[in-house]
Amino acid sequence: MARAPKAPKAEELLDFDFSPPAADWMETPVDFKPGTFCYGAKGKNLDIMDLPNARDWSPTDEDWRLPAEWQGTIIEGLADRMKKYRSFRLFLDICVRCGACADKCHFYLGSGDPKNMPVLRAELLRSVYRRYFTRPGKLFGRLAGARDLTVDVLKEWWYYFFQCTECRRCSVFCPYGIDQAEITLMGRELLNLLGLNTDWIAGPVANCFMNGNHVGLEPQTIMSNVEFLLEDIETITGRHIEPSFNRKGAEILFVAPSGDLYAEPGTYTCMGYLMLFDQLGLDYTMSTYASEGGNFGFFTSNETAKRLNAKIYAEARRLGVKWILGGECGHMWRLVNQYMDTWNGPADFLEQPVSPVTGTKFTNAAATRMVHITEFTADLLYHNKIKVDKSRNDHLVITYHDSCNTARGMGLLEEPRYILRRICNNFVEMPEDTIREKTFCCGSGAGLNAGENMELRLRGGFPRANAVKYVREKHGVNVLANICALDRASLPALMDYWVPGVKVMGVHELLGNALVLDGEIERTLDLRSDDLPGKEEEAIV
Amino acid sequence: MKIWPSFLAALALVLLAWAGVGLFHWQTLFGVVIPYLAFLTFVAGFIRRVVLWGRSAVPFRIPTTCGQQKTLPWIKQDKLENPSSPWQVLGRMCLEVFLFRSLFRNIRTEKRGAALGFGSAKWLWLGGLVFHWSMLIILLRHLRLFLNPVPAPIRGLEALDSFLQIGAPLLYITDLTIVFALTYLFLRRVVVPSVRYISQPADYFPLLLLLAAALSGILMRWFFRVDIRAVKELTMGLVTFHPLPPGQLSIGVIFYIHIFLVSCLFAYFPWSKLMHAGGVFLSPTRNMSNNSRAVRHVNPWNYPVKTHAYAEYEEQFREKMRKAGLPLETE
Ligand code: SF4
Numbered sequence: 068m069a070r071a072p073k074a075p076k077a078e079e080l081l082d083f084d085f086s087p088p089a090a091d092w093m094e095t096p097v098d099f100k101p102g103t104f105c106y107g108a109k110g111k112n113l114d115i116m117d118l119p120n121a122r123d124w125s126p127t128d129e130d131w132r133l134p135a136e137w138q139g140t141i142i143e144g145l146a147d148r149m150k151k152y153r154s155f156r157l158f159l160d161i162c163v164r165c166g167a168c169a170d171k172c173h174f175y176l177g178s179g180d181p182k183n184m185p186v187l188r189a190e191l192l193r194s195v196y197r198r199y200f201t202r203p204g205k206l207f208g209r210l211a212g213a214r215d216l217t218v219d220v221l222k223e224w225w226y227y228f229f230q231c232t233e234c235r236r237c238s239v240f241c242p243y244g245i246d247q248a249e250i251t252l253m254g255r256e257l258l259n260l261l262g263l264n265t266d267w268i269a270g271p272v273a274n275c276f277m278n279g280n281h282v283g284l285e286p287q288t289i290m291s292n293v294e295f296l297l298e299d300i301e302t303i304t305g306r307h308i309e310p311s312f313n314r315k316g317a318e319i320l321f322v323a324p325s326g327d328l329y330a331e332p333g334t335y336t337c338m339g340y341l342m343l344f345d346q347l348g349l350d351y352t353m354s355t356y357a358s359e360g361g362n363f364g365f366f367t368s369n370e371t372a373k374r375l376n377a378k379i380y381a382e383a384r385r386l387g388v389k390w391i392l393g394g395e396c397g398h399m400w401r402l403v404n405q406y407m408d409t410w411n412g413p414a415d416f417l418e419q420p421v422s423p424v425t426g427t428k429f430t431n432a433a434a435t436r437m438v439h440i441t442e443f444t445a446d447l448l449y450h451n452k453i454k455v456d457k458s459r460n461d462h463l464v465i466t467y468h469d470s471c472n473t474a475r476g477m478g479l480l481e482e483p484r485y486i487l488r489r490i491c492n493n494f495v496e497m498p499e500d501t502i503r504e505k506t507f508c509c510g511s512g513a514g515l516n517a518g519e520n521m522e523l524r525l526r527g528g529f530p531r532a533n534a535v536k537y538v539r540e541k542h543g544v545n546v547l548a549n550i551c552a553l554d555r556a557s558l559p560a561l562m563d564y565w566v567p568g569v570k571v572m573g574v575h576e577l578l579g580n581a582l583v584l585d586g587e588i589e590r591t592l593d594l595r596s597d598d599l600p601g602k603e604e605e606a607i608v
Numbered sequence: 609m610k611i612w613p614s615f616l617a618a619l620a621l622v623l624l625a626w627a628g629v630g631l632f633h634w635q636t637l638f639g640v641v642i643p644y645l646a647f648l649t650f651v652a653g654f655i656r657r658v659v660l661w662g663r664s665a666v667p668f669r670i671p672t673t674c675g676q677q678k679t680l681p682w683i684k685q686d687k688l689e690n691p692s693s694p695w696q697v698l699g700r701m702c703l704e705v706f707l708f709r710s711l712f713r714n715i716r717t718e719k720r721g722a723a724l725g726f727g728s729a730k731w732l733w734l735g736g737l738v739f740h741w742s743m744l745i746i747l748l749r750h751l752r753l754f755l756n757p758v759p760a761p762i763r764g765l766e767a768l769d770s771f772l773q774i775g776a777p778l779l780y781i782t783d784l785t786i787v788f789a790l791t792y793l794f795l796r797r798v799v800v801p802s803v804r805y806i807s808q809p810a811d812y813f814p815l816l817l818l819l820a821a822a823l824s825g826i827l828m829r830w831f832f833r834v835d836i837r838a839v840k841e842l843t844m845g846l847v848t849f850h851p852l853p854p855g856q857l858s859i860g861v862i863f864y865i866h867i868f869l870v871s872c873l874f875a876y877f878p879w880s881k882l883m884h885a886g887g888v889f890l891s892p893t894r895n896m897s898n899n900s901r902a903v904r905h906v907n908p909w910n911y912p913v914k915t916h917a918y919a920e921y922e923e924q925f926r927e928k929m930r931k932a933g934l935p936l937e938t939e
């Protein structure tokens with residue numbers, strides 16, 4: 068495997084503008100620029116999932132070793148998906164190329180590459196659809212915006228469909244709601260029919276299928292990881308916590324993105340969860356089998372996503388819990404909200420979720436029976452069921468990054484903000500055009516958070532970073548709060564590059580800092596074991 | 609440039625009608641046969657396309673949520689941007705269809721050195737809205753030619769549209785606005801580099817066709833002054849399925865050019881992007897409520913998949929799990 072290329076300097080990255088090239092896009096062949104794409108999926112990872120055309124390959128290979136009848140496979144696959152998804156069929160037909168979506172994509176805004184305009188990303192596939200499925204396309208070809216499906220076109224698809232984070236920002240602005248994420252999803256499904264995934268997605272998928280989570284943590288490793296966090300909690304707060312795993316008969320199954328279990332800074336968020344649950348005396352358990360809320364299957368195909376997601380309900384049923392509580396994760400929550408029950412429900416073996424602390428019935432989760440942790444915690448705070456000491460976050464100036472999926476695939480906007488306002492004194496918003504439904508992606512979603520494509524990630528994250536920079540300069544922001552495991556994994560590098568001095572923290576990490584536990588020791592450290600400014604002196608006095 | 613094929617095609621259509629009627633006197637072809645065929649193509653093609661869309665399944669609830677979800681009772685839901693019930697969806701759809709809500713959100717993003725800047729960008733929204741509303745009013749006004757007696761609402765609409773009371777015959781405001789709006793939409797495509805880059809012949813053609821149809825209509829009313837009573841005789845014949853041989857009516861060539869361009873537009877409609885007129889109602893990201901956590905949504909083609917069951921997982925890790933003290937199903 069080649070070494071990941073070093074990221075270029077910021078001036079080099081920003082050396083572009085939005086004026087399109089002279090040559091027509093159909094005549095501009097794809098250029099696999101190192102640093103902007105991921106490695107090809109390894110055969111062994113596809114084999115584990117029984118996915119077709121498993122082999123080792125590299126996107127830079129001249130010959131991608133496609134199956135003999137590959138064109139037929141794609142055309143058939145296209146026809147099949149057009150029947151299965153009205154969204155797809157409709158979005159192939161009704162775009163008027165008004166361009167409203169063009170400058171809304173973070174990849175376009177960070178690269179100036181016109182094929183990163185959502186409308187052109189869609190045209191890459193639409194042009195093939197026209198050629199094989201519409202009369203004008205068959206009759207008039209190029210004149211009707213149609214073109215043949217060639218290997219070069221396929222390569223172009225691969226390059227640009229793995230350069231879209233399925234963030235749906237384009238869809239917010241489109242007069243017909245055309246969602247490029249839908250087209251990318253289908254595009255990736257088609258590519259997967261030929262074994263053309265990235266390994267950064269295929270690897271985690273295989274891990275998750277076999278071991279229950281993306282990194283492939285085995286049960287005992289999950290437990291020992293959590294053990295470490297518990298030791299830290301004890302050092303910091305004096306509180307000894309003993310959570311349970313795979314325990315039958317618990318009231319609640321808690322499912323977090325696995326990133327929170329093993330990698331900083333997600334682990335600090337995990338500490339926040341553990342402290343909160345312990346303080347409440349919640350009757351909950353975690354599973355080593357369903358140890359992943361996230362789902363890289365969704366970045367592969369609908370079927371793969373469903374296969375991975377099935378574990379959550381299966382485990383809830385096996386353990387006999389009443390309902391499910393879900394941790395901070397973006398795409399996990401788009402799937403819980405819009406897909407899980409449809410895939411693997413009905414969840415009639417669970418009960419309607421009720422907060423055991425406040426008695427609040429989560430009627431909005433009446434069918435899936437899964438509650439978002441910020442809904443749960445906001446409810447606690449609203450009913451004053453937990454004590455917090457805001458001043459412990461006084462050295463922080465916090466802004467909040469909406470993850471694409473919770474914003475545009477759910478509408479979870481106020482819950483995390485309410486929590487933040489209750490647990491800190493310095494909360495500021497980024498400019499209006501860059502938050503809530505108009506939020507900018509971290510640039511690494513949908514399975515793009517690899518190392519080898521760092522340049523792409525930095526470019527895609529530029530619009531987000533640009534907004535953070537604005538509030539850093541204006542208000543001295545030093546924390547970017549979020550509720551997404553991929554954000555926590557990818558934004559630190561992005562901040563270090565574009566806006567040094569801004570830390571990335573989960574909302575429940577900040578909550579954990581402010582949370583007053585019964586019988587805790589005087590806090591002088593935050594959850595990162597850094598000194599709490601102001602507090603250490605008090606301790607001395 | 610992709611504009612020329614479209615320009616030539618539109619020009620050819622104008623010349624065809626001019627030659628057909630002006631030189632060869634094919635009034636029946638251009639005044640009766642083609643309009644009938646075009647209308648048939650339109651209706652059949654439109655229905656076919658909508659049925660094709662309708663036959664595709666809607667497996668998942670995928671609204672693009674643009675506001676706060678329905679959640680805890682003390683958090684205010686944004687009912688129009690994130691609807692959770694059919695009525696709220698109706699509200700959202702009305703905003704989309706009548707006021708182009710999403711397009712109204714449009715912002716301009718610019719690169720200013722090492723930073724991005726955002727600016728308001730409502731012109732596209734305005735241009736689009738003015739065009740579509742003008743189009744609708746003009747279409748409704750034209751019903752005058754197909755109904756006898758002319759219903760009061762149509763007459764009222766006409767009166768409203770000409771309330772400026774300029775000129776004789778009276779100037780219709782929508783005649784002006786549609787030409788302005790179309791010109792703006794056309795120029796935008798030609799002038800704005802990124803929009804030019806994404807434009808296809810299929811984007812210029814309908815604009816040019818519409819513009820030509822509108823202009824021919826205006827010319828007919830003001831400059832060439834066709835006999836409006838004769839036109840109405842013809843159009844009434846068409847709708848009552850007793851078409852008069854138009855050769856006997858003395859109607860100027862400009863009328864045939866107009867009706868031919870409109871016929872072309874109708875016939876072209878179902879095969880083109882103009883179908884967004886039907887599609888906008890079916891868009892799952894807009895016409896679905898965001899309630900899939902509260903109400904189960906069923907996928908008609910959902911099928912069982914191979915999973916890695918807990919039993920297999922325990923099999924795989926039994927010893928390690930035992931050592932770690934995890935409860936086991938089978939010892
Ligand atoms: S905003 Fe919608 S209709 Fe306009 S170009 Fe983009 S996808 Fe097409």
Ligand code: SF4
Binds near residue numbers: 173236
């Ligand atoms: S979904 Fe997001 S990443 Fe993909 S084209 Fe749209 S704006 Fe760009």
